[in-house]
Amino acid sequence: MKILDRYLIKNFLQTILFGLLTFTLLFVVIDMMENLGDFLDQNVSANILIQYYLVFTPEMIRLMTPVAVLLASLFTVGRMANMNELTAIKSSGISLYRFMAPFLITAILISLFSIYFGGYLVPIANKHKIFLEQKYMNRNLVRPGWDIYFQDGKTRIVTIAYYDNIQGQANQISIQEFDPNDKTKLISRTDAFRMKYDSTKSAWDIFDGITRTFTDTNEIVERFSFKKFKELSFKPEDVAQKQRKMDEMTLSDLKIYADEQLRTGNDPTSTQIEYQSRIAFAFSSVIVVLFGLPISANRRRSGLAIQFGINLLITFLYLVFMKISQAFGKNGVMNPFMTAWLANFIFLIAAIYNIKRALK
Numbered sequence: 001m002k003i004l005d006r007y008l009i010k011n012f013l014q015t016i017l018f019g020l021l022t023f024t025l026l027f028v029v030i031d032m033m034e035n036l037g038d039f040l041d042q043n044v045s046a047n048i049l050i051q052y053y054l055v056f057t058p059e060m061i062r063l064m065t066p067v068a069v070l071l072a073s074l075f076t077v078g079r080m081a082n083m084n085e086l087t088a089i090k091s092s093g094i095s096l097y098r099f100m101a102p103f104l105i106t107a108i109l110i111s112l113f114s115i116y117f118g119g120y121l122v123p124i125a126n127k128h129k130i131f132l133e134q135k136y137m138n139r140n141l142v143r144p145g146w147d148i149y150f151q152d153g154k155t156r157i158v159t160i161a162y163y164d165n166i167q168g169q170a171n172q173i174s175i176q177e178f179d180p181n182d183k184t185k186l187i188s189r190t191d192a193f194r195m196k197y198d199s200t201k202s203a204w205d206i207f208d209g210i211t212r213t214f215t216d217t218n219e220i221v222e223r224f225s226f227k228k229f230k231e232l233s234f235k236p237e238d239v240a241q242k243q244r245k246m247d248e249m250t251l252s253d254l255k256i257y258a259d260e261q262l263r264t265g266n267d268p269t270s271t272q273i274e275y276q277s278r279i280a281f282a283f284s285s286v287i288v289v290l291f292g293l294p295i296s297a298n299r300r301r302s303g304l305a306i307q308f309g310i311n312l313l314i315t316f317l318y319l320v321f322m323k324i325s326q327a328f329g330k331n332g333v334m335n336p337f338m339t340a341w342l343a344n345f346i347f348l349i350a351a352i353y354n355i356k357r358a359l360k
Contacts, residue, residue, distance in 0.1 A: 276340030
């Protein structure tokens, strides 16, 4: 690695860290001021408040990383231009491609780390954040284990009034079976007081219930004190997974959850889009560097402020386009991979065109 490369990377990384620190502190202060009344009303202690903002920070870092990378590339190159360092570099015969290489390699490494950071560390922090909000701040008051309903297979819907994750037991269960040829036609319904999983036989034991079977002419009623329900395909860990929000799931959890949804006949599109979007968003740092550097490297009379405004507008359009494509994907217009990566592909092509234009 040449001295110039080390110099560029050092200044680039220092500016990124400064930008992340500034944005994080800004968001923490704004959020604290907005929620100060709630914290006082709930008598949240200083210790809990510190914990809350410690686990609040990773999500902010994930969201602000592309903006910090953009600002770092602009200010690093802009400062070099003002000090005539950029002119000296160009005069030495270094091309724009060679000048961009240290920035681009650094952005790629940041993106790879962002996949791990946003895919595994941030969900863990979000999980603890939601726990603190539920326990100490009366937020996200969806009671864990209560009012669970989901599709198990293509023709079966399961409703659980309360699921005890510690004992692995469901209470107040309803299992509805529909006609495979007519999904609006109910053919049987089982209501029971309690249900527990038998791991030795991979089946659910149902206690104190009633099964009603419907035909075109009559209804058959069967009461039971115990019944082994082998038709159910879900397991206790699947019930626990269904209670979690996507913000709390790691990339591995999302992959498993999407496979489980597909296996039970549910639509995994939203989960697959979330999985692909986390990876695609991590590479937004590369996109903004490819856009920002050619504009900053070509010094114009407009100055750094105009260049910053142009790049910030492009970044904003990129993020908006990503959200719009996700909306189309969730409606089934595009597959999950294209939904998540379309913005990256389009803006990458535009960035390459911008680099070619800057060389002329």
